[in-house]
Amino acid sequence: MHEPQESGVQHPIMPGNTAITPLARVVRNSRLRFVLYVAIAALLIAAPFLIEAALGRAWVRIIDIALLFVMLALGLNIVVGYAGLLDLGYIAFFAVGAYTYALLASPQFDLHWSFLALLPIGALVAAFFGVLLGAPTLRLRGDYLAIVTLGFGEIVRIFLNNLNRPYNITNGPQGITLIDPLHIAGANLAKTQTVAGVSIPSLHSYYFVFLVCALIAAFISVRLENSRIGRAWIAIREDELAAAAMGINTRNVKLLAFAMGATFGGVAGGLFASFQGFISPESFTLLDSIMVLCMVVLGGMGNVAGVVLGAVLLTALPEALRYAGPLQQSLFGAVYIDPSDLRMLLFGLALVLMMLFRPAGLWPSSIRRRELAATREPSGTEGADVRR
Amino acid sequence: MLEVEALEVGYGGIRAVKGIGLTVRDGELVTLIGANGAGKTTTLKALSGLLRPSAGRVRYNDRDITGLPAHELVKSGIALVPEGRGVFARLTIEENLAMGAYIRRDPDVAADYNRAYTLFPRLAERRKQLAGTLSGGEQQMLAIARALMSRPKLLLLDEPSMGLAPLMVQKIFETIKAVAAEGVTLLLVEQNAKLALELCSRGYVMESGMIVLADDADSLLRNPQVRHAYLGE
Numbered sequence: 001m002h003e004p005q006e007s008g009v010q011h012p013i014m015p016g017n018t019a020i021t022p023l024a025r026v027v028r029n030s031r032l033r034f035v036l037y038v039a040i041a042a043l044l045i046a047a048p049f050l051i052e053a054a055l056g057r058a059w060v061r062i063i064d065i066a067l068l069f070v071m072l073a074l075g076l077n078i079v080v081g082y083a084g085l086l087d088l089g090y091i092a093f094f095a096v097g098a099y100t101y102a103l104l105a106s107p108q109f110d111l112h113w114s115f116l117a118l119l120p121i122g123a124l125v126a127a128f129f130g131v132l133l134g135a136p137t138l139r140l141r142g143d144y145l146a147i148v149t150l151g152f153g154e155i156v157r158i159f160l161n162n163l164n165r166p167y168n169i170t171n172g173p174q175g176i177t178l179i180d181p182l183h184i185a186g187a188n189l190a191k192t193q194t195v196a197g198v199s200i201p202s203l204h205s206y207y208f209v210f211l212v213c214a215l216i217a218a219f220i221s222v223r224l225e226n227s228r229i230g231r232a233w234i235a236i237r238e239d240e241l242a243a244a245a246m247g248i249n250t251r252n253v254k255l256l257a258f259a260m261g262a263t264f265g266g267v268a269g270g271l272f273a274s275f276q277g278f279i280s281p282e283s284f285t286l287l288d289s290i291m292v293l294c295m296v297v298l299g300g301m302g303n304v305a306g307v308v309l310g311a312v313l314l315t316a317l318p319e320a321l322r323y324a325g326p327l328q329q330s331l332f333g334a335v336y337i338d339p340s341d342l343r344m345l346l347f348g349l350a351l352v353l354m355m356l357f358r359p360a361g362l363w364p365s366s367i368r369r370r371e372l373a374a375t376r377e378p379s380g381t382e383g384a385d386v387r388r
Numbered sequence: 389m390l391e392v393e394a395l396e397v398g399y400g401g402i403r404a405v406k407g408i409g410l411t412v413r414d415g416e417l418v419t420l421i422g423a424n425g426a427g428k429t430t431t432l433k434a435l436s437g438l439l440r441p442s443a444g445r446v447r448y449n450d451r452d453i454t455g456l457p458a459h460e461l462v463k464s465g466i467a468l469v470p471e472g473r474g475v476f477a478r479l480t481i482e483e484n485l486a487m488g489a490y491i492r493r494d495p496d497v498a499a500d501y502n503r504a505y506t507l508f509p510r511l512a513e514r515r516k517q518l519a520g521t522l523s524g525g526e527q528q529m530l531a532i533a534r535a536l537m538s539r540p541k542l543l544l545l546d547e548p549s550m551g552l553a554p555l556m557v558q559k560i561f562e563t564i565k566a567v568a569a570e571g572v573t574l575l576l577v578e579q580n581a582k583l584a585l586e587l588c589s590r591g592y593v594m595e596s597g598m599i600v601l602a603d604d605a606d607s608l609l610r611n612p613q614v615r616h617a618y619l620g621e
Contacts, residue, residue: 228490231483231486231487231490232490234476234479235476235479235487235490238476238477238478238479239474239475239476239477241438241470241474242470242474242475242476243487244437244438244457244458244459245436245438245458245462245467245468245470245474245535246462246487246488246490246491246534246538247458247459247462247463247490247491247538248459248490249457249459250459
């Protein structure tokens with residue numbers, strides 16, 4: 001009967017009063033903030049050239065892919081991070097976007113539409129598939145939802161694999177080749193461009209396009225989080241029944257989460273198809289869905305900056321671990337463990353360590369941070385009073 | 389204000405509410421008492437639109453609202469304080485109140501925070517604190533304050549005394565009285581029959597999905613049947 005917390009003990013948790021870091025001080029000063037932004041912009045623009053100079057062209061490609069994964073992770077973050085709906089088939093929307101682009105801009109049907117039309121179409125088609133997945137799963141949550149979404153992802157992949165008979169639509173497991181590259185203002189991005197005397201290789205051009213798209217995705221994510229609809233998602237994540245009692249139309253709001261998340265995936269898919277020039281169902285497996293989910297969870301569910309960080313790190317980490325082979329060679333004179341085995345081993349180890357030491361992600365959202373602070377607090381000095 | 393006729397609500401094949409009727413008039417405090425599993429919570433869920441009734445009619449301010457979803461009922465002025473409080477544990481008190489005002493787009497919302505904090509000074513001290521770190525009684529206060537943020541005309545309260553220490557229950561009931569004094573009509577579901585009947589003017593007694601008694605609260609308090617079954621005498 002006795003409720004210890006009833007006794008009026010003051011809880012010391014005041015999330016607003018976190019210590020001001022030097023970075024926060026810079027951000028508060030408007031002139032310094034401007035300098036900071038210009039520096040970041042300059043760094044982002046110079047990035048592909050610097051990376052190429054330091055690490056070689058292969059790494060520019062990795063960064064390009066990382067930016068696509070940033071978009072994917074941000075999209076999945078809307079569904080999983082904001083609305084709390086565990087989606088294990090998210091890569092299906094990436095596939096839908098990619099195939100929409102590929103079918104309408106390749107020799108497959110001899111259609112060559114402009115990407116300016118195709119990206120919005122890809123987004124819309126993906127959003128439609130998002131609703132298609134969302135509608136029958138409105139009453140499901142947690143593990144049940146995860147199973148259905150997992151099935152959905154596989155269904156899409158298997159359809160793409162088999163839609164070559166009786167009518168050949170997707171070309172089956174062979175995939176679609178010779179997909180049109182992006183053309184911007186008459187310039188073919190698959191070729192090296194020369195702008196104002198600076199020669200910009202194809203990988204660099206794509207980097208800039210992907211960067212702009214990723215920035216837009218991040219901007220939309222941040223705006224959504226602090227919007228009415230973002231609050232509705234968070235309320236549903238916390239307590240769906242209470243959210244409904246607040247007057248939130250839970251059905252529409254959940255469908256919107258699926259559709260919005262899918263949109264990001266669809267756009268990323270279209271860009272992926274144009275970038276690679278070739279796609280096949282093999283690029284859209286369950287493992288890819290799980291990879292994107294890992295980016296969201298490890299980066300920091302619900303926090304845009306964390307999710308971006310997670311996507312970049314988890315794309316780069318497996319690539320960086322490729323150097324394990326040459327490293328062994330130079331250290332021990334022989335390769336004892338196959339780098340490809342070692343990669344997955346170290347990758348798994350990294351995940352386990354992350355979960356042990358940063359359970360809320362590398363850069364957790366403020367809500368998760370507060371929650372952790374709240375659970376940690378009772379072991380502190382004031383906690384002794386609360387426990388009494 | 390609220391007229392319920394032959395309301396039936398079921399989960400799958402099981403009928404939890406088997407054709408009940410009740411009325412709540414403007415400005416009244418009405419209670420629905422009964423034992424565990426009698427169907428009280430199910431009734432409230434149906435009245436607030438969280439469950440669809442399988443039969444019967446619900447009229448609110450002379451409008452048929454049977455089967456309307458919760459988000460439309462909140463807009464028309466019916467708010468529910470859910471059983472077990474249902475505060476958003478990982479949001480602060482202030483954010484919880486903001487969620488209560490979700491349907492509103494008028495500029496008076498800011499003033500209503502102050503109203504909530506005046507009514508519940510305890511919440512004002514902790515507005516930046518996570519709702520999940522509040523005590524049970526404080527969470528109940530927050531749940532009521534949050535429901536009031538939608539400016540309801542009819543407030544449905546589901547077991548506000550649940551799991552609270554006796555002293556806290558007293559406090560909660562005092563605040564419920566204060567809410568009623570502001571002109572909000574109340575339908576209160578309670579297991580604590582004595583407190584509920586002392587607070588309200590009329591009461592219904594529910595047993596296994598049916599209403600078995602309906603009377604003035606005073607008469608119910610004197611009714612030997614009620615005294616025996618619900619007041620432990």
